[in-house]
Amino acid sequence: SSKCTRTGIPPQVRTNLLDIRESILKKSKAMQSVDDAEEMEVALDAARALWSLSQSNRNKEYMQKAGIIRLLPKLLKAKDENIVVQTMGMLQNCGNLPKFQVAIQTLDLVEDIVRLFSSSNNMELKKLCAMAIFRHSEDEKIRKLVHIHHGLTPLIKLLQQDIILLDRDLLTAVTGAVWKLAFSVENVLRFDQLKTIPRLVSLLSYDDETVLVHVVGALAECCKLEHNAAVLQRAGGIKPLVLLLNLTNQALLANTAHVLGQCAWDLKCMEEMEEHDAVRLIWSLLKNSSTKVQANAAWALVPCIQNATDSGEMVRSFVGGIELIVKLLQSSDTRVVACICAALAKVATDQENLAVVTDLGVVPILAKLVHTAENEFLQEHLASAIANCCNWGKNCFEFGRLEAVTPLMNFLYDSNDRVQATTIEALSQLSTDPFNCITLHQSQVVPLLIKAAGSSDRKKQLAAAKCLTNIRKLALAADKVKTKQTQP
Incomplete structure (x- = not known):
């Protein structure tokens, strides 16, 4: 690379210069001989x-091939904090390479990172350690290792101190680490014990959007x-979160x-969200380009x-709101379509809407979507939307006419319980139309429905039973007609 040629000495050579004896690394400056000090100076430059x-x-590739990974454990245990800082900087930069990610686990560098974060008073080193945790904690194994090595407490202790507010980069790193670590429920439970939500x-109100992305992301995971929705509300979190919906940073809007x-699943939170017009602001995000x-x-x-x-009236009060939902059903993004189907299923519970x-x-x-839906999350919510859209006019008949019934029935072959539950509900609604029966x-849906009728899920049982009843009624009616026709 140009960087490599500009510095003159290739990464392979510089990596070799770092390979110094552990006995030297473990000595404090005062205990080093002249030769030791020279060797340390060369290593520090490298x-x-x-x-x-x-x-x-x-x-990074060159460094990895030159064997930098095997040197990391001893360099992170060096007495000289300068060399530790440079090594952490390297480790943090190289974290996106799979071999470095594997090394962090297999060499258990997490223990070193947590130890350095906890014990050092060097804010630059703390920042690099927190940033390394942030960058690597998307991996569940790393999150577990941070937990095992008691890394959560020192992070939150530092976050609780007001001095961190004076160092934007350190705050960015620590809040980022907390966010990613909160992907694991066991870590959230520990954060709860440490009273993390009120601090977040x-x-x-902190004036930096990257910090806010991390803070709001951490709150979402908690x-x-x-x-924790009630904990967040008691800490006064609803109003400032709703205010963030007026900003334009897309990562921040997504997390908010x-x-x-x-929080909206908690009725008290929902009440406060309504006071601050949160639903209208959230609905307007459907127009966002992200x-x-x-x-x-x-x-x-x-x-x-x-x-x-009065959610039915509220939905109608958003000008163009329902049109936006229908329009986004045609998005090319599967997750958007699935989430819109879930929202549509709720909209359709109101007859006017x-x-x-x-x-x-x-x-x-x-x-049309039934024919192409292969993603389980989409299948689950598409079936739910169809079930609730059957309750108007000729919609049931129309789904049958548009040949949606058989491909929808095929969702039952999926082993996912949630997909099966919403699909049976949809088939139950569709079976009210004789042509669909x-x-x-x-x-050949009957054996699948009989199996579902034996489920421990009461709702699934009832929907399967209703569908079987409708099919049986039609079969009996058809038999009666046949019998009458064959009688002299």
């Missing part, structure tokens, strides 16, 4: 250069546990929609529509 070089992907809420969606923002907003609307007071979506041509769009009978 480490500085490699940290800089490691910003280039090609150089206090940071919602609120996966139901009790996510956390408010989690598919992640659209999907998270649609998903957040599910509990909002379910728990809002169901009439509106029907007039907007929702039935042909849903019928004929199609279902011909499609």
Whole structure:
């Protein structure tokens, strides 16, 4: 790379210069001989250069081939903090390479990273350690190792100190680490013990959007546990979160929609969200150009529509809101379509709104989607939307006419319980039309329904039983007609 030639000495050579004896690394400066000090100085220069070089992907490859990985454990245990800082810088830069990620686990470098973060007073080193945890904690094994090595407590202790507010980069790294670590429920439970949510809420007014992305992301992960929505509300988190919906940063909007969606399942939170006009702001995010923002907003609307007071009227009050839902059913992004189907299923529980979506041509769009839906998440919510859209006019008949019944029935062959449950509900609704009953009978659905009727899920049992009853009624009626025709 150009960086490699500009520095003159290739990464392979610089890597070799770092390979110094452990006995020297373990000595403090005062205990080093002149030769030791010289060797350390050369190694330190090499480490500085490699940290800089490691910003280039090609150089990372060279460094890895030159054997940098095997040197990391001893370098991170060096007495001289300068060399440790440079090594952490390198490790952090190289974290996107799979071989470095594997090394962090197999060499258990997490223990070193946590130890350095906890014990050092060097803020630069703390920042690099936190950034390394942030960058690597998408991996579940790394999150577990941070937990095992007691890395959560020192992170939150530092986050609780006001001094961190003076160092934007350190705050960015620590909040990022907390966010990614919160992907694991066991870590969220520990964060709960450490009173993390009130501190995160206090940071919602911090004037840096990257920090806010991390803080709101962490709150969203914490609120996966139901009790934390109430904790967030008591800490005064709802209003500042709703205010963030007025900003334009897409990563921030996606995370904010996510956390408010989690909170909306809590009735007290929902009440406060309504006071601050949150649902209108979330609905307006469906117009955002980011598919992640659209999907998270649609998903957040599910509990909002379910728990809002007079939700049917509220949905109608958003000018162009229902049209937007129907339009996004034709998005090329599978997750957007699935989340929109989930929101549509809630919209369609109100008869007036169901009439509106029907007039907007929702039935042909849903019928077309049934033929192409392969993703389980989409199948689950598409079936749910179809079930709820059957309760108006000729919609049931139309789904049959548009040949949606047999491909929908094929969803039952999926082993996913949630897909099966919503599909049986949809088939149960569709079976109220006699033509659909004929199609279902011909499609050999009866054995699948008998199996579902024996399920431990009460709702699934009832839907399967209703569908079987409708098919049986039609079969009996057909037999009566045949008997009459054969009688002299």
